[in-house]
Amino acid sequence: MDRCPARVPADDPQDLTGDRLDLPGAALSILAIGLGCYTLTAGVEHGWTSGPVWASAVGAAVALGAFVWHERRTPEPMLDLGVFADGTVRGAAIAQVGTSIAMAGVMFGLILHFQYAYGWSPMRAGLANLPLIITMILATPLSEYLAKRFGHRIACVIGAGFLAGSLAGLAWAVDHGYPAIAVFMVTLTIGLRTVMTICAVALVGAMPSNRTSIGTALNDSAQEIGTSVGTAVIGTMIAALVTTSLPPGVWGSDLVASFFRGERIAFAVLAVVVGVVSVWGALALNDSRATDEHP
Template sequence: MTTQPSAPVTTSGPTTATGHTYPSLRAAWVPLAALCIAFFVEMVDNTLLTIALPTIGRDLGSDTTALQWVTGAYSLTFGGLLLTAGSAADRIGRRRVLLVGLATFGLISLAVAAVTTTGELVALRALLGVTAAAMAPITNSLVFRLFDDQALRLRALTVMIVVGMSGFVLGPLLGGTALAHVRWEWLLLVNAPIALVAWVGVRLGVPADRPEGLTHDRLDLPGAALSIAAIGLGCYALTSGVEHGWLSLPTVGCVVGATAAVTAFVRHELRSDAPMLDLSLLRRGTVRGAAVAQAGTSIAMAGVMFALILHFQYAYGWSPVRAGLANLPMIATMVLATPLSERLVARLGHRVACLVGAGLLTLSLVGLAWGVEHGYPAIAASMVVMTVGLRTVMTICAVALVEAMPANRTSIGAALNDTAQEVGTSVGTAVVGTLVAVLVTTTLPAGTWGADLVARFFAGERVVFTVLAVLVGAVATWGALSLTDSRATDEHDTRPTDQPTTRSGAGLSTGRGRDT
């Protein structure tokens, strides 16, 4: 049985159950800019220090393993705590958690001025990952609270995705450019004033959550601990497999630990009266499919970014700044593809538009497999096609997943979206790292490469991108097939949950229309 979706509610700014809403993006520029800044700084921090690792190693006397933890510590705490942070925000207030996250993110960044050892820097990066996890899902969740109109929500989330992905791609370029003029510590110190600006914007422009928009269940601490263990061990197992080998003791131990933690998490959540993640929500095709498709986009993006950094800097011998500039076609397409993605959704609906996006991702990876030996123009063309696919799938799935969640679970929905992307990032990096080690060399020599090594590297890249094409195509298509034919953002499954089904004041339900 299906019901017709209600018409989107357009408002000129009344007070709803979640507070004041805005009639346009222009009217909401203060809170929207603040949320975009928060999202940008947490995304750019993922890649900003990568380019500075050699400099950090010289200054602090770090070995290779220690330097890997400078970036790895951030990723592990960030990915491991996303679900916990989203769950806490749905209980104690989304704006409140974001404000605390921004304040602590800025203050901890200032502490880099006192760092004298690699261990201290690793600890600081781990703490930054914790605070970033308190920011990531809440920024995406709060942008929905700014608007009642569905088209405005889609456009606002599009802006967020463009800004966030730009930060991820621009991280190495910004870091390399800054290092030419300042010490590496400034790459973290600059977070403090940026976080302050975002804090002021959120405080002034984003309304506080009202009690009726939150869940009053107790925080599921055992579930939080098990989710942290499962995601952290799982992501580290992928990193360890590349570094130590897939049959090494650390890798096998992490796989066993992650499997045990996942099993315990599922059993606990099914038995808990107040679960952190209501697993019955995953029976909804929209929730499950959007998360799976998001993982596919991150496998593609992380795998391609990793492979092309090696391609530009090693095979081509380009400087870090030039290699960063080579990614600009992705940034430009992120912006210019917005009308195309919106038209695809309006004309084809979520499922078919997402399938088109999955097809573009697959086509771009096949193009990269061919283009690695045909120069930068061929690579750039494939990057453009890939970005159109990324923009389409990421926007559709992010909107659909959060809208398919109960009104008092939007932050955990955004956290599920971000966790799927973080897992996909780990998988994409692991696939590329493993294949390069097996097919080319375990140690990439510095300096000018000889013709034989370049030829071997190109041959290895062809295999890498072909494998990514098959993997991403399968994962993204599988996820897309579970979406509905909705052409809006409010038509989702109506499979039963224990949560309320009315979005108070917004004219939306958690589900309208079963999968067709």
């Protein structure tokens, strides 16, 4: 029987790069994402035509432009924008953004739904999310089967269909009780696991052998961006459609009805946005049938 090594073997120098940290690029990316998300959330509070909102929007655009300008000119960029010339890299990153928008939007919306509209305790509300967690674990073989059977492009399109269809289903289910919601939580997670798994494999596999860490970081960054955008969008829509300040304690029937109506519209909008973004990214993938994150 092989024995476990006493230590992690040293990296092969040929697989490493000597690039320095791109601190200006990191700062500009944080500024662009932060100001962009703040713009989405501040519009409801201050008004979409207010000075702070416009200043934030302009700041986000300027920071994004400066980031792109800097990354194209620095000899050691944090993110080599040339990698996006590869359709697989570009498509996988875009689709990952779509999945994270869906996941963040649903998680944010349903926590409010369970704890405030239903009046459940935090423990019960947490347990209500078990369909998401269990399906995320059990759906891995299905996502691998789809990739091997149809290839990355078609399998990812199927996953995107699950995402959009499940969000549309949740828009209907919000006022039809927890069992209806749980069904679409399961189908949503099948779509999440399928797209997330395939895109992670495709993105890392498209990178040169000494740049796979960049592929992993890009995959994670795309998910983080999608999570930030999804949370900001669903929070903004609920604030705009329901109320800017959700009262603590048990809600009255009028507020619950208003929340369900706002949630229904928000999930329907997410269904369109996530469907477009995820399918757009999926169609850029190739027909690889790989299921391991290795180049």
